[in-house]
Amino acid sequence: MGDDPASVAYVRGKARKAAEVGLRSTVHALPEATPQAELLALIAQLNADPAVHGVLVQLPLPVHLDPQPVLDAVLPAKDVDGLHPVSTGHLWAGQPGLRPCTPAGVMALLAFYGLPVAGQRAVIVGRSALVGRPLAALLLNANATVTLAHSRTPDLGAVTREADLLIVAAGRAHLITPDMVRPGATVIDVGINRVPDETGQGRLTGDVHPGVAGVAGALTPVPGGVGPMTVAQLLMNTVLAAEAQQAQSPQPQTPEVSGGLLR
Numbered sequence: 239m240g241d242d243p244a245s246v247a248y249v250r251g252k253a254r255k256a257a258e259v260g261l262r263s264t265v266h267a268l269p270e271a272t273p274q275a276e277l278l279a280l281i282a283q284l285n286a287d288p289a290v291h292g293v294l295v296q297l298p299l300p301v302h303l304d305p306q307p308v309l310d311a312v313l314p315a316k317d318v319d320g321l322h323p324v325s326t327g328h329l330w331a332g333q334p335g336l337r338p339c340t341p342a343g344v345m346a347l348l349a350f351y352g353l354p355v356a357g358q359r360a361v362i363v364g365r366s367a368l369v370g371r372p373l374a375a376l377l378l379n380a381n382a383t384v385t386l387a388h389s390r391t392p393d394l395g396a397v398t399r400e401a402d403l404l405i406v407a408a409g410r411a412h413l414i415t416p417d418m419v420r421p422g423a424t425v426i427d428v429g430i431n432r433v434p435d436e437t438g439q440g441r442l443t444g445d446v447h448p449g450v451a452g453v454a455g456a457l458t459p460v461p462g463g464v465g466p467m468t469v470a471q472l473l474m475n476t477v478l479a480a481e482a483q484q485a486q487s488p489q490p491q492t493p494e495v496s497g498g499l500l501r
């Protein structure tokens with residue numbers, strides 16, 4: 239089934255396609271003091287450029303910039319980050335559209351390893367716009383029963399112990415300890431925390447305590463887990479956006495993709 243978006247063949251096909259078309263990227267590294275109007279002008283220029291199929295505004299922005307109007311300025315058809323309100327609306331309405339890269343990467347990872355989602359009790363820890371919220375929608379669309387827990391959830395362990403599928407995106411190193419995990423649960427660690435080490439460089443560690451490996455049925459590593467999936471999904475979104483824009487040219491449209499990975 240080469241055209242099932244949840245299949246490995248489909249993803250391989252997209253990757254081959256990305257290389258074939260010679261996916262190119264340009265980094266516009268602006269001075270920190272760049273005024274909002276100047277950033278908006280650059281986005282408008284990229285929106286209007288038919289050679290550009292995707293635009294990603296790297297977050298976080300400097301404090302003098304208001305992120306929402308900046309994210310809103312990206313043409314929805316080029317919203318490869320999936321953070322535009324149009325993309326958010328499509329996602330929550332269960333309609334096809336571009337999905338945020340980290341949550342979509344988590345779904346792709348579950349599909350690749352054949353881990354069940356439908357009917358599972360999924361608990362997400364963290365309610366960010368980048369991960370927790372969109373992931374809740376993706377899991378709902380995939381027929382999981384979803385709980386969205388966060389820093390103000392009383393007795394977090396009682397909630398996480400209910401999870402067949404526990405996804406942690408809280409941004410707190412080793413927040414989830416072995417006693418908080420149901421034996422055999424699938425645990426996805428989205429956390430990327432830099433903690434001090436001997437080298438003075440700092441080392442990356444997740445939101446999940448390493449001891450959880452002794453309890454969980456499956457556990458994603460940090461680094462080398464969800465992070466690279468995020469990058470892969472960005473390439474995927476860019477190819478999908480380019481295909482949709484080429485099909486619709488000269489009028490860019492939101493891509494018509496559905497099912498599996500992009501649910």
Ligand SMILES: Nc1nc(=O)c2c([nH]1)NC[C@@H]1CN(c3ccc(C(=O)N[C@@H](CCC(=O)O)C(=O)O)cc3)C=[N+]21
Nearest residue numbers: 295296297298319339430461462463464465466468469
């Ligand atoms: N508009 C926007 N969208 C984002 O998706 C976004 C963003 N801004 N700002 C920054 C965060 C962070 N993020 C990561 C993606 C991949 C890795 C990744 O691949 N990490 C490797 C390790 C990399 C290393 O060693 O430094 C890993 O986990 O194995 C990390 C971090 C996307 N973000």
